[in-house]
């Protein structure tokens with residue numbers, strides 16, 4: 001290989017002399033990547049979503065192929081993030097398909113040192129029992145001479161990606177239970 005030909009194969013040379021000055025297209029290709037196809041090209045559909053990690057709520061485009069999520073990119077139509085994702089949001093594909101994802105309800109007993117797999121119905125019953133018990137224990141009919149009829153035994157702290165409808169239902173439920181400590185992390 002002549003020196004001239006070798007230099008032409010060098011990505012920086014192609015970036016500086018070719019028509020890809022940002023180095024995000026042809027200049028960055030190698031023989032190994034030239035024939036690869038982006039997962040965004042082969043997807044059956046693209047579903048708009050919101051990054052689940054923090055209260056910024058960046059818009060995501062979720063690419064789906066054969067019923068499986070294959071790629072997650074920033075949504076350019078999002079007024080919040082305009083197509084951008086931070087490294088956490090850009091790695092959220094692992095959250096949906098990664099081997100660390102849990103698909104079963106897990107329970108760790110008081111003072112226990114390991115998680116036990118339990119069925120979902122049992123887990124829901126256990127949560128309901130605890131809510132009823134905590135509500136009863138924290139119930140307050142009156143305080144400072146005023147009737148309060150509330151419970152201080154339970155509180156709700158919502159996550160960043162709860163939407164308006166979910167927050168509406170959560171507020172309804174916890175207010176009906178008599179809870180007064182109801183907050184949400186979201187700022188959008």
Ligand code: SF4
Nearest residue numbers: 051053054058086089
């Ligand atoms: S992409 Fe990053 S900044 Fe945006 S919502 Fe997700 S974690 Fe937050």
